Amino acid sequence: MNLYDIIFYLFAIITIVSATFVVFTKNIVYAAYNLLLTLFGIAGLYVLLGADFIGIVQLIIYVGGILILILFGVMLTNKITDVPIKSGVLQVIPASIGVGMLAGILILIVTNISWRNMELTVPESTIGSLGMLLMNEYILIFELLGMLLLIALIGAANIARK
Amino acid sequence: MKQYISNIYSALATVFIGMKITFKHLFVPAVTIQYPDVRVTLPGRVRNRLYVNMDDCIGCDQCARACPVDCISIETVKSVPGEDLGKTSNGKKKALWVTKFDIDIAKCCYCQLCVFPCPTECIYMTDVYEFSEFERENLVYSYITLTKDEVLEKKANFEKFEAEKAAQKAAPKPPAPEKPAPPQA
Amino acid sequence: MIFDYISSFLGAIPAAVIAGLVPMVFIIPFALFAVYWERKVSAHMQDRLGPMRVGYHGFLQTIADILKLIQKEDIVASAADKPLFNIAPVLTFTGSYAAFAAIPFSSAYIGANIDLGVLYIIGVSGLVVAGLLMAGWASNNKYSLLGAMRSAAQIVSYEIPTVIVILTLFSMVGTLNLYELSELQSSNMFNWMIFGGTVTGWKKIVLIPLMFAAFLIIYLTTLAEVNRTPFDIPEAESELVSGYHTEYSGMKFAMFFLAEYANMFAVSAIVTSLFLGGYHSPFGYLGNTIGITWLVPIEQFFWFAFKGIALVTVQMWLRWTLPRLRVDQLMVVCWKYLIPLSFLIFLIVSLLMVL
Numbered sequence: 001m002n003l004y005d006i007i008f009y010l011f012a013i014i015t016i017v018s019a020t021f022v023v024f025t026k027n028i029v030y031a032a033y034n035l036l037l038t039l040f041g042i043a044g045l046y047v048l049l050g051a052d053f054i055g056i057v058q059l060i061i062y063v064g065g066i067l068i069l070i071l072f073g074v075m076l077t078n079k080i081t082d083v084p085i086k087s088g089v090l091q092v093i094p095a096s097i098g099v100g101m102l103a104g105i106l107i108l109i110v111t112n113i114s115w116r117n118m119e120l121t122v123p124e125s126t127i128g129s130l131g132m133l134l135m136n137e138y139i140l141i142f143e144l145l146g147m148l149l150l151i152a153l154i155g156a157a158n159i160a161r162k
Numbered sequence: 163m164k165q166y167i168s169n170i171y172s173a174l175a176t177v178f179i180g181m182k183i184t185f186k187h188l189f190v191p192a193v194t195i196q197y198p199d200v201r202v203t204l205p206g207r208v209r210n211r212l213y214v215n216m217d218d219c220i221g222c223d224q225c226a227r228a229c230p231v232d233c234i235s236i237e238t239v240k241s242v243p244g245e246d247l248g249k250t251s252n253g254k255k256k257a258l259w260v261t262k263f264d265i266d267i268a269k270c271c272y273c274q275l276c277v278f279p280c281p282t283e284c285i286y287m288t289d290v291y292e293f294s295e296f297e298r299e300n301l302v303y304s305y306i307t308l309t310k311d312e313v314l315e316k317k318a319n320f321e322k323f324e325a326e327k328a329a330q331k332a333a334p335k336p337p338a339p340e341k342p343a344p345p346q347a
Numbered sequence: 348m349i350f351d352y353i354s355s356f357l358g359a360i361p362a363a364v365i366a367g368l369v370p371m372v373f374i375i376p377f378a379l380f381a382v383y384w385e386r387k388v389s390a391h392m393q394d395r396l397g398p399m400r401v402g403y404h405g406f407l408q409t410i411a412d413i414l415k416l417i418q419k420e421d422i423v424a425s426a427a428d429k430p431l432f433n434i435a436p437v438l439t440f441t442g443s444y445a446a447f448a449a450i451p452f453s454s455a456y457i458g459a460n461i462d463l464g465v466l467y468i469i470g471v472s473g474l475v476v477a478g479l480l481m482a483g484w485a486s487n488n489k490y491s492l493l494g495a496m497r498s499a500a501q502i503v504s505y506e507i508p509t510v511i512v513i514l515t516l517f518s519m520v521g522t523l524n525l526y527e528l529s530e531l532q533s534s535n536m537f538n539w540m541i542f543g544g545t546v547t548g549w550k551k552i553v554l555i556p557l558m559f560a561a562f563l564i565i566y567l568t569t570l571a572e573v574n575r576t577p578f579d580i581p582e583a584e585s586e587l588v589s590g591y592h593t594e595y596s597g598m599k600f601a602m603f604f605l606a607e608y609a610n611m612f613a614v615s616a617i618v619t620s621l622f623l624g625g626y627h628s629p630f631g632y633l634g635n636t637i638g639i640t641w642l643v644p645i646e647q648f649f650w651f652a653f654k655g656i657a658l659v660t661v662q663m664w665l666r667w668t669l670p671r672l673r674v675d676q677l678m679v680v681c682w683k684y685l686i687p688l689s690f691l692i693f694l695i696v697s698l699l700m701v702l
């Protein structure tokens with residue numbers, strides 16, 4: 001077992017255990033914090049796979065942004081004192097059918113694809129080539145996404161003003 | 163827009179002015195007095211711990227009555243004839259044994275009201291201000307000069323004297339005690 | 348780097364542990380010194396003396412304080428949420444500690460020489476926010492929660508101008524790697540980014556005021572991100588007792604404290620490596636002149652620590668100069684002034700670079 005294996009298993013265990021907690025805990029705040037760990041673990045896995053930019057963007061956007069917003073929302077909407085925030089179990093049968101189907105598909109995909117094995121190398125930085133791709137090949141999509149976000153921003157500001 | 167720019171300017175300018183002022187104060191010598199090492203000289207009439215000069219105290223209880231917080235407690239025993247208690251420094255004759263003179267300095271509010279009525283000026287304020295204690299009981303100062311045995315002795319003496327006097331009174335059986343004179347205006 | 352050097356004779360795993368622990372050797376003495384320094388600076392600015400009795404001019408005061416904190420009872424409020432309450436200080440400290448991995452202390456020591464250095468630091472500082480929110484919520488205390496909310500709102504908003512200023516720099520130099528960035532600012536003072544970097548000619552003259560403004564902006568925003576006065580509404584003593592760490596005592600409180608001071612140095616270090624030439628000396632190196640090359644990294648470390656501590660001192664100076672901003676003023680400063688201005692600088696600089 002070398003260093004990379006250890007790091008991989010560490011992040012994998014963090015991700016899986018905390019994801020299980022997210023699903024099974026009844027307390028929303030606990031769920032949110034476990035989500036933080038999950039996202040963190042996934043970011044670590046990305047970095048391990050050589051996708052450093054995605055890993056760090058995952059950290060900045062999900063952990064630093066979205067998760068904070070979720071926590072903010074949870075903490076603001078519920079009474080500060082007392083009243084434990086609980087989420088119950090509803091719609092057991094449809095949910096298990098849906099989840100079962102999704103799991104089946106995922107397992108099918110994972111077992112049927114012939115995965116490529118790669119030599120372990122020190123990952124190259126991807127940010128340069130990523131920038132080139134975004135600004136050349138995918139410029140249209142990039143610009144459209146920018147427009148979309150701008151529209152969402154304006155819309156949010158508009159709603160907030162009312 | 164003009165407002166906007168002038169806001170930025172005034173924000174920066176005021177911050178820098180403020181920083182200049184605090185920077186200047188870095189070099190102003192500190193006003194701190196490093197107390198146990200350096201002590202301020204107290205003004206002449208400071209009111210701190212009380213002191214009673216028992217040689218001069220005649221046990222008149224006036225100080226205890228003047229005290230607003232009742233922190234002085236005095237007990238006295240009359241002297242029997244023949245005992246010489248000496249004189250105070252300003253020539254008053256002492257007639258009472260002071261058997262208890264306690265000042266609970268923890269209660270004292272340093273108002274100095276006890277000092278003025280004293281006929282012999284034997285209770286006064288000193289400039290001692292460091293007398294903290296770990297036990298509150300230690301702050302009850304006792305000023306009497308008599309020892310415990312002496313106090314008991316004086317009490318016993320006085321009681322004996324009283325008893326003798328009572329016996330004297332009782333023995334000859336005086337004829338019909340005189341009516342006390344009606345109180346005069 | 349140091350990891351490769353140690354792993355060459357110890358193996359990868361111990362090397363990783365040792366390389367990971369190195370910043371600790373710096374952070375703890377720094378925090379001890381910074382607390383002492385802060386008390387001294389504040390005292391002298393207010394014409395006082397500050398700690399004087401433990402050691403020469405109170406120099407050992409903070410060590411005594413730490414010993415006291417270690418002995419203190421660890422109190423957990425009965426209505427607090429215990430697991431989260433206990434994890435929060437660790438999470439906060441982890442966040443600020445992880446940032447040190449990407450800080451180039453000298454040309455010989457940088458924990459992880461990653462290409463996305465600055466972005467990584469911004470990313471992990473998200474953990475600090477999460478930790479603060481966790482502390483505030485788990486304490487089950489109005490003041491703590493309010494403080495945590497305020498700090499989260501503040502940090503999230505002030506991250507935007509920070510990132511824009513950083514983007515401005517990257518559009519100039521084309522690298523996100525803090526080590527390369529520092530190397531770019533070598534040789535003399537006028538290669539520092541605050542003086543327009545290695546750009547030459549008339550562009551440099553145009554760049555200098557812009558870069559100076561960018562430096563001020565990033566300094567202010569990082570100040571806000573570490574919750575220092577005038578942006579200290581999250582722990583405003585006079586309103587919120589002390590914000591998110593109201594309920595903490597003993598070593599957990601010490602961890603928050605350590606995280607705060609580590610953060611102060613971390614942001615100063617980022618500003619230093621971005622604008623003030625990183626670990627480079629403003630003049631030449633003594634080691635190069637007298638021909639002892641191993642002296643150079645040590646000198647570089649000295650310069651880096653010196654610049655970082657100087658910026659921390661300015662943070663303290665500001666703290667004892669300015670009153671606290673109100674919440675709305677805080678948001679106005681960020682959204683109406685810093686963000687548009689940093690955008691403007693970004694636009695102009697990018698245009699200049701294209702020209």
Ligand code: SF4
Pocket residue numbers: 212228229230231232233234265269270271272273274275276277
């Ligand atoms: S100074 Fe005032 S309070 Fe103290 S013993 Fe004298 S009368 Fe009482």
Ligand code: SF4
Pocket residue numbers: 214218219220221222223224225226236279280281282283284285
């Ligand atoms: S007033 Fe003076 S003389 Fe009288 S009891 Fe008090 S101390 Fe003694």
